Amino acid sequence: MKDFFDIPRPSYTFEIFPPKGSNNLEGTYATIDALASLTPDMISVTYGAGGTSRENTLEIASTIQNRYNICGVAHLTCVGSTQENISEILKELKAGNIRNILALRGDLKEPSDLGEFKYASDLIRFIRRTQNDFRVFAACYPEKHIEAPSEAEDLRRLHEKTACGVDALISQLFFDNDVFWRFRDRARSIGIETPIVAGIMPVTSATQIEKMTTMCGASMPERVLRFVNAYGHNSHAIKQAGIAYATEQIVDLLARGVDGIHLYTMNQPDIVRSIDENIRGILYSMRVKRD
Numbered sequence: 001m002k003d004f005f006d007i008p009r010p011s012y013t014f015e016i017f018p019p020k021g022s023n024n025l026e027g028t029y030a031t032i033d034a035l036a037s038l039t040p041d042m043i044s045v046t047y048g049a050g051g052t053s054r055e056n057t058l059e060i061a062s063t064i065q066n067r068y069n070i071c072g073v074a075h076l077t078c079v080g081s082t083q084e085n086i087s088e089i090l091k092e093l094k095a096g097n098i099r100n101i102l103a104l105r106g107d108l109k110e111p112s113d114l115g116e117f118k119y120a121s122d123l124i125r126f127i128r129r130t131q132n133d134f135r136v137f138a139a140c141y142p143e144k145h146i147e148a149p150s151e152a153e154d155l156r157r158l159h160e161k162t163a164c165g166v167d168a169l170i171s172q173l174f175f176d177n178d179v180f181w182r183f184r185d186r187a188r189s190i191g192i193e194t195p196i197v198a199g200i201m202p203v204t205s206a207t208q209i210e211k212m213t214t215m216c217g218a219s220m221p222e223r224v225l226r227f228v229n230a231y232g233h234n235s236h237a238i239k240q241a242g243i244a245y246a247t248e249q250i251v252d253l254l255a256r257g258v259d260g261i262h263l264y265t266m267n268q269p270d271i272v273r274s275i276d277e278n279i280r281g282i283l284y285s286m287r288v289k290r291d
């Protein structure tokens, strides 16, 4: 299996989530079967804040790595955790042959959630200090993190975070490529040299998009609002429009030299396959050019 960091850029990666409130992983493995056939460079597995999906996340990431021979990345949040908890999880990750972590703070339900780890940077520092043989990914926010007082402050904190030892950043979803590019330029201008992979979430329904934008604060260009309003009542039409829009976003990002594309798959391989068919030729031709 190729190490994610040895593959030529732009990288091409997927994100999935474990089943909610169930230990039945059959459906998840069917999803991974379908996604694996598209040969991504890695698949990352989300983690419930407070560790609610811990065992499933570890098992799925380990299976991706060991059975599918694809780089598996385990998301790991630190809100409410102690150093002892995190040390234990790091040991379990190693035992499962997982060497890649997306290190996150996690969303706060209450400010009192903050325990021994207040920010993702505390977790990254801890990983680097205690178990320095992991590759560490971290999150970034083209439209700033929802709690940050300003973009400048969020970028300053991002700079501090990357300085703790981040190998690559994965962005929050966004629908306007200019927003991503402005963010990337500002990050580079303050000295953040870490690769920034663009997180793309295809629109699949009006409800999904309303939920996601409320949760993460991503702005919605007029064009997207128009097709969500026009096709929102027709599940087939809105998916087709979502696939077309995500394709267009990716084609443009690749043309502008993005470091990588990370697809939020929402465990819907059919949608990912349609996007893949549209962009695969371009993505791989860019890789050849850069080598």
Ligand SMILES: Cc1cc2nc3c(=O)[nH]c(=O)nc-3n(C[C@H](O)[C@H](O)[C@H](O)COP(=O)(O)OP(=O)(O)OC[C@H]3O[C@@H](n4cnc5c(N)ncnc54)[C@H](O)[C@@H]3O)c2cc1C
Residues within 6 Å of the ligand: 045, 046, 047, 048, 049, 050, 075, 076, 077, 102, 103, 104, 105, 106, 107, 108, 118, 119, 120, 121, 139, 140, 145, 146, 147, 148, 149, 153, 154, 157, 158, 161, 170, 171, 172, 173, 199
């Ligand atoms: C790619 C991606 C994957 C994700 N996967 C998951 C997942 O699997 N499970 C999950 O629960 N959540 C996930 N999230 C959501 C994430 O947990 C939340 O956005 C969370 O609120 C912030 O996490 P973070 O690691 O970005 O936090 P941080 O980097 O710690 O930043 C959080 C806030 O604190 C500020 N800040 C940072 N350092 C300091 C400091 N020293 N002093 C003051 N302020 C500071 C930042 O500006 C920001 O506003 C994901 C997000 C992304 C983008």
